[in-house]
Every structure is written in C-alpha cells, then in structure tokens.
Amino acid sequence: MRNKSLAVGLKQVTIIPATLLAIVINTTAAFAQANKFYNPISIPVGNQINDTLSDKDIPTGQGGFARDYMVKLNKGDNLVIDLASESFDCMVTLLSSNGTTVAENDDGPDGTSNSLLFTRIVETDNYVIRVRSFGETGIGLFRLKVTRLQPAK
Missing domain, CATH: 2.60.120.380 (Jelly Rolls)
Known part of the structure; x- marks a missing residue:
C-alpha cells in the first residue's frame, strides 16, 4: 500500500513540473511568433x-x-x-x-x-x-x- 501511495505521489510531482514547463515553452513560442509578425x-x-x-x-x-x-x-x-x-x-x-x-x-x-x-x-x-x-x-x-x-x- 505504501509503494502504491508513493507511486501516485511521484506521478503528481512529475506532472506539475512537466505542465509548467509546457506552459512556459508554449508562452515563449507564442511571444516570439507574435513579435515576428510585428515589423514596422x-x-x-x-x-x-x-x-x-x-x-x-x-x-x-x-x-x-x-x-x-x-x-x-x-x-x-x-x-x-x-x-x-x-x-x-x-x-x-x-x-x-x-x-x-x-x-x-x-x-x-x-x-x-x-x-x-x-x-x-x-x-x-x-x-x-x-x-x-x-x-x-x-x-x-x-x-x-x-x-x-x-x-x-
């Protein structure tokens, strides 16, 4: 039972940083793309x-x-x-x-x-x-x- 709880906890710990990393990468890409289009x-x-x-x-x-x-x-x-x-x-x-x-x-x-x-x-x-x-x-x-x-x- 303890091993199962530990496994669930580890999944949650790895999912949160991965989600944050995905958000940062997508935001950075969107920002770079938006700036690429604006060129006076x-x-x-x-x-x-x-x-x-x-x-x-x-x-x-x-x-x-x-x-x-x-x-x-x-x-x-x-x-x-x-x-x-x-x-x-x-x-x-x-x-x-x-x-x-x-x-x-x-x-x-x-x-x-x-x-x-x-x-x-x-x-x-x-x-x-x-x-x-x-x-x-x-x-x-x-x-x-x-x-x-x-x-x-």
Whole structure:
C-alpha cells in the first residue's frame, strides 16, 4: 500500500513540473511568433512614401486598419508628418518606442480629411509613425511624407 501511495505521489510531482514547463515553452513560442509578425517598415526622414492601407494591416479595434513605419529621430528635431489619401479619412500618430502617443492629428488645417502633424522631439529614439483610417472609413492608397524642419538662423 505504501509503494502504491508513493507511486501516485511521484506521478503528481512529475506532472506539475512537466505542465509548467509546457506552459512556459508554449508562452515563449507564442511571444516570439507574435513579435515576428510585428515589423514596422523603416523609413528615412525626408522621403515620401506612396503605399496602400489594406485589410491585411493592423486592425485598430474600431473597424479600421493601421500601418506602422519606424523612424530614428533626434532630440530637438522639429518634424512635419504629412499624410494624404483620397481613399480614406487619414489619421497619423507618432508613438515613442515604449508605445506612448507623442502627437496625433486627424484633419489638417486645409479643411480636408488629410493629416498634417507638427511636433518637436524631446528624446533621441526610434519612433513609430502610425498611418490609419479614422474609424471605419476605409482602406486604399496614401502618401506619407516625413520632413525635418531646419531651425531658424
């Protein structure tokens, strides 16, 4: 009887660590896989990009989609981000590397649904420029231009 109790106890002792190990392995694999899919497109400042927002991009949770671009910015940079589309109502968001919103613009000063964002960078870092549609306004072609303004002399 004692040997049977010992055998049952040993099975329980080995099952718990094995279960925990399986959970850790699966969680680690899922985390690595999730990070493999998120890879913002790198763009240099001063270039214009013509691209397409599609239903294959990042779901926003508001019915629309977003596409992310990575850009290296320096402390003191004065930046203009110009986003235009005839296909959807544009929104542009500048995010720090930790995911906090630095600045955001929905409609530009010209009265259209294009976005024009002016901001000053307070910390050298890699930033994400998120292009997205407002709500469920759609997908389609867009133009993104990132410009560093020269300081006044």
